[in-house]
C-alpha cells in the first residue's frame with residue numbers, strides 16, 4: 001500500500017458556492033482526484049472537445065490527477081468550467097474546399113502535371129518518378 005500522497009482538503013472552488021473536498025493544490029489550483037470532479041461543471045480539454053466545446057481562452061480552474069496506466073505515471077490534466085466554454089467551430093464547407101485545394105496543389109507534379117498522391121517536395125516540385133528521370137538524364141530543369 002502506498003502512502004497517502006494527497007490528503008483531503010476542503011477548499012473554495014470555482015464551480016461551487018460552498019467549499020468542496022479537494023486533494024490539495026497543484027500549481028496553485030485545486031487538485032482533484034478521479035471521480036471527484038463534478039462532470040456537469042468541469043471538464044478536461046479532451047472532454048470539452050468530446051462535447052463539441054473549447055475552453056474559449058479561459059484559465060484552468062483546477063487540476064485532475066490520475067494514473068495513466070499505459071505510461072504508468074501520474075498525469076495532471078487541466079480542468080475548465082463547462083459554463084465558460086464555447087462551441088467548437090467546425091470548419092465551414094468553404095474552408096474544407098480551400099484546404100482540399102491547397103493540399104491538391106501541393107500534390108501536383110510540375111513536370112508531369114499529375115496528382116502524385118502525396119505532397120511533392122517543395123524544392124523540386126516534382127513527383128519521385130520525374131525527379132528520378134531528371135537525375136538519370138542529368139538534363140537541366142526547364143525554366
Ligand SMILES: [Zn+2]
Pocket residue numbers: 109110111112113114126127128129130131
Ligand atoms: Zn511527375
